[in-house]
Amino acid sequence: MSKVLVSDPIDQVGIDILSQVAQVDVKTGLSPEELVRIMPEYDALMIRSGTRVTKEIIEAGKQLKIIGRAGVGVDNVDVPAATRQGIVVVNSPEGNTIAAAEHALAMMLSLSRHIPDANASVKSGQWDRKSFIGTEVYKKTLGVVGLGKIGSHVATVAKAMGMKILAYDPFISVERAEELDARLVELDLLFQEADYITLHIPKTPETTHLINAEALAKMKPTTRIINCSRGGIIDEAALAEVLKEGKIAGAALDVFETEPLGESSLKSLGKNLVLTPHLGASTAEAQVNVAIDVAEQIRDVLLGLPARSAVNIPGLRPDVLEKLRPYLQLAETLGNMVGQLAGGRIDSLNIRLQGELATNQSQPLIVAALKGLLSQALRERVNYVNASIEAKERGIRVIETRDASIRDYSGSLHLEAQGTLGEHSVTGALLGDGEIHITSIDEFPINVPPSPHMLFTLHRDMPGIIGNIGSLLGSFNVNIASMQVGRKIVRGDAVMVLSLDDPLPEGILSEITKIPGIRDAYTVTL
Ligand SMILES: NC(=O)c1ccc[n+]([C@@H]2O[C@H](COP(=O)([O-])OP(=O)(O)OC[C@H]3O[C@@H](n4cnc5c(N)ncnc54)[C@H](O)[C@@H]3O)[C@@H](O)[C@H]2O)c1
Numbered sequence: 393m394s395k396v397l398v399s400d401p402i403d404q405v406g407i408d409i410l411s412q413v414a415q416v417d418v419k420t421g422l423s424p425e426e427l428v429r430i431m432p433e434y435d436a437l438m439i440r441s442g443t444r445v446t447k448e449i450i451e452a453g454k455q456l457k458i459i460g461r462a463g464v465g466v467d468n469v470d471v472p473a474a475t476r477q478g479i480v481v482v483n484s485p486e487g488n489t490i491a492a493a494e495h496a497l498a499m500m501l502s503l504s505r506h507i508p509d510a511n512a513s514v515k516s517g518q519w520d521r522k523s524f525i526g527t528e529v530y531k532k533t534l535g536v537v538g539l540g541k542i543g544s545h546v547a548t549v550a551k552a553m554g555m556k557i558l559a560y561d562p563f564i565s566v567e568r569a570e571e572l573d574a575r576l577v578e579l580d581l582l583f584q585e586a587d588y589i590t591l592h593i594p595k596t597p598e599t600t601h602l603i604n605a606e607a608l609a610k611m612k613p614t615t616r617i618i619n620c621s622r623g624g625i626i627d628e629a630a631l632a633e634v635l636k637e638g639k640i641a642g643a644a645l646d647v648f649e650t651e652p653l654g655e656s657s658l659k660s661l662g663k664n665l666v667l668t669p670h671l672g673a674s675t676a677e678a679q680v681n682v683a684i685d686v687a688e689q690i691r692d693v694l695l696g697l698p699a700r701s702a703v704n705i706p707g708l709r710p711d712v713l714e715k716l717r718p719y720l721q722l723a724e725t726l727g728n729m730v731g732q733l734a735g736g737r738i739d740s741l742n743i744r745l746q747g748e749l750a751t752n753q754s755q756p757l758i759v760a761a762l763k764g765l766l767s768q769a770l771r772e773r774v775n776y777v778n779a780s781i782e783a784k785e786r787g788i789r790v791i792e793t794r795d796a797s798i799r800d801y802s803g804s805l806h807l808e809a810q811g812t813l814g815e816h817s818v819t820g821a822l823l824g825d826g827e828i829h830i831t832s833i834d835e836f837p838i839n840v841p842p843s844p845h846m847l848f849t850l851h852r853d854m855p856g857i858i859g860n861i862g863s864l865l866g867s868f869n870v871n872i873a874s875m876q877v878g879r880k881i882v883r884g885d886a887v888m889v890l891s892l893d894d895p896l897p898e899g900i901l902s903e904i905t906k907i908p909g910i911r912d913a914y915t916v917t918l
């Protein structure tokens with residue numbers, strides 16, 4: 393039975409889902425050393441933001457197939473290390489969107505009306521109404537940095553509260569911004585004009601310290617800034633400085649450069665700073681959503697099924713995946729075959745999507761073909777996660793073409809591999825019942841289903857060849873299950889495809905090539 397380690401607190405509903413297929417150990421608060429020590433036992437790891445999944449932990453996970461982040465941000469996971477090791481990393485892209493957006497809005501209003509300090513004041517026995525004069529958000533300008541899922545919801549609700557919305561997001565279309573009634577502007581203009589600035593971006597090298605001393609200097613003395621995205625996007629030392637000097641009006645932070653927040657100059661600030669301990673996703677509803685979302689994906693991967701929101705496999709909507717699934721198997725089979733036919737080192741793989749397939753997303757098919765191509769060399773070490781990296785490292789150039797005019801089948805794939813030992817191609821399609829058929833080898837038309845042991849010959853179309861091969865195989869006690877010949881012209885070049893019941897014994901290939909008329913012979917094992 394598979395084993396899953398849950399190293400951060402997650403909702404019981406997630407544990408129940410995982411328990412259907414695995415032994416689930418919930419062990420929170422483990423040190424990095426303890427994690428490295430116990431990781432070899434586990435097939436899956438489920439985390440939130442509390443566990444830092446380092447390269448060392450990943451490398452210790454000899455059996456690890458999947459890391460599930462019950463939330464959005466995967467910046468606490470060394471995703472490149474996981475990818476290299478063929479470990480799929482999944483998250484829950486939407487499970488806590490509303491929770492995080494509502495927290496940002498709550499922070500904006502708390503800061504505006506001094507709710508945390510006023511609450512503490514009443515609880516300490518005072519009735520001080522003068523110290524807590526607030527500001528309204530109505531008719532103020534909100535600058536949203538990052539108009540993705542959370543930023544969009546914040547913008548929608550803020551709009552309903554009568555705010556004017558400016559947005560900065562270089563990856564969002566003007567149309568999308570218009571739908572939200574937000575004006576897309578450059579960052580500097582947003583810094584200069586916004587009364588409130590709210591951050592909803594991932595932490596990347598480009599966004600680290602995006603809000604630094606220089607940026608803060610551009611803001612108005614009345615500006616209030618909210619960060620419910622990631623710690624480190626704001627330079628905390630620079631922020632503490634401008635808050636102390638009253639150069640901006642306030643800040644509300646849910647996330648920090650180091651979590652938990654230790655010694656920090658932020659802690660000595662007054663009511664112009666509101667802090668929460670990374671609570672953006674901490675609602676009952678969001679925790680159920682993310683636990684279900686990620687536990688289901690871990691369950692599926694442990695059962696050999698694909699994950700729906702893997703961050704290190706080409707993303708596919710579930711409905712598209714469902715449609716493409718049979719073609720992924722086709723691409724993988726063809727990749728495996730062409731890799732064996734070409735043999736040796738492969739320099740390039742040309743993949744052509746034909747007929748109906750030509751209008752489809754190609755990336756998953758390319759990954760599947762590469763997985764097949766590399767499977768002879770890398771065996772089970774290659775998978776959908778690391779196939780592209782492994783191919784790139786081997787210098788395999790991938791060329792993708794499309795031809796919608798080829799209409800022999802509803803959709804077919806043509807793969808051509810060029811390597812140190814020559815060039816070979818194979819085409820395949822799915823028949824009505826979903827069965828894979830090989831429809832050409834080296835441009836010779838054939839029509840055979842793939843089988844575990846196959847023999848291909850390139851030969852001259854002449855009498856006696858088939859008989860000679862049959863007798864030779866018979867003398868080695870190899871039984872032929874089926875045989876087909878493909879040729880373009882009578883008595884010209886031809887291919888023969890034999891499906892065999894048994895693997896071909898050592899040395900027989902060279903005997904086959906000695907038969908008069910045979911130019912080359914190849915075995916393919918699937
Ligand atoms: N505090 C919490 O508990 C909590 C909860 C959920 C999510 N988050 C964090 O909130 C952030 C946003 O999450 P989301 O679900 O909205 O993500 P998302 O991917 O839907 O949106 C992010 C947006 O940022 C934009 N973006 C990327 N780089 C940018 C840049 N340099 N400048 C401006 N825009 C840029 C993208 O185009 C995208 O539209 C993430 O960092 C996530 O980890 C925090």
Ligand SMILES: O=C(O)[C@H](O)COP(=O)(O)O
Pocket residue numbers: 440441442462463464465466488670671672673674
């Ligand atoms: O990226 C996220 O989803 C949030 O930061 C939530 O983190 P958490 O799961 O630790 O609450």
